[in-house]
Amino acid sequence: MTRAIEIGLVACESCELVMRAADPITGTCPRCGERIDRRKPNSLGRPLAFLIAAAALYVPANTLPIMVTEQFPLHRTDTILSGIAFLWSEGSWLLAALVFSASVLVPMLKLAAMGVLLFTSARRSSWRPRGRTKLYRVLETVGHWSMLDVMVVALLAAVVQLGRFASIEPGPALIPFAGVVLMTMLASASFDPRAIWDHVGPRSVHERE
Numbered sequence: 001m002t003r004a005i006e007i008g009l010v011a012c013e014s015c016e017l018v019m020r021a022a023d024p025i026t027g028t029c030p031r032c033g034e035r036i037d038r039r040k041p042n043s044l045g046r047p048l049a050f051l052i053a054a055a056a057l058y059v060p061a062n063t064l065p066i067m068v069t070e071q072f073p074l075h076r077t078d079t080i081l082s083g084i085a086f087l088w089s090e091g092s093w094l095l096a097a098l099v100f101s102a103s104v105l106v107p108m109l110k111l112a113a114m115g116v117l118l119f120t121s122a123r124r125s126s127w128r129p130r131g132r133t134k135l136y137r138v139l140e141t142v143g144h145w146s147m148l149d150v151m152v153v154a155l156l157a158a159v160v161q162l163g164r165f166a167s168i169e170p171g172p173a174l175i176p177f178a179g180v181v182l183m184t185m186l187a188s189a190s191f192d193p194r195a196i197w198d199h200v201g202p203r204s205v206h207e208r209e
C-alpha cells in the first residue's frame, strides 16, 4: 500500500481533484478554489480543545433544569434525567427511552468515540485503523442529525405534557446542551481521519476485522 502523501499527491476535500500540489501562490485547489491541506491543520489540538469544551458543557447540560412546567398550583423544574424519570414514572416508557437515547446516550457515545479517535491518534496507534475509520464515518453521519438531539429535548418532552401543563418553558440547560452538540460536531469536523493511517504500516491493510 502506498499512501498519496508519500508520492506527493494530495486530494481536494471539496471536489476530490487529485493533484501534485496546491496552487503555489494561493495554496488552493486549481479546479474549485478550496484550500488544500495535506492534513487538516492542528488535527489533534483543535478537536481536543472542542472535545474538552463539550465535556465541560456536559455537566451544566445535565445538572441545570432543562424545562420548567407550570400549571397552578403545580410547578416543576426538570433536569434531563429527572424529566426522563418523570416520563418513565408516568408510563411513557417509549418516550422516556427516546429522550434518554437522544439526550444522554448518543451525546455520551459521541464524546467517547471522539475521545477514542483522539487518544489513539495521539499515541500514534496502529490499532484497527479500518475500525477507527468506520467509527469516524459513523460519528460524521450521526453528526448530521445532531441538532435533532436538541429538538428532541426541547420539544418532545414538552409536547407530551402539553395537555396537562399550562406553560412550559425551556430551562437554562438548553444552552449548554446545544453547546455540547455543537462542540462535538466541531471536534469531529476538525479531526482529520487521514491521520488514522499515518502510523499504520503497509501490512496492516490486510488485517482482518
Ligand SMILES: [Zn+2]
Pocket (backbone or CB within 6 Å): 012, 013, 014, 015, 016, 017, 029, 030, 031, 032, 033, 034
Ligand atoms: Zn477542488
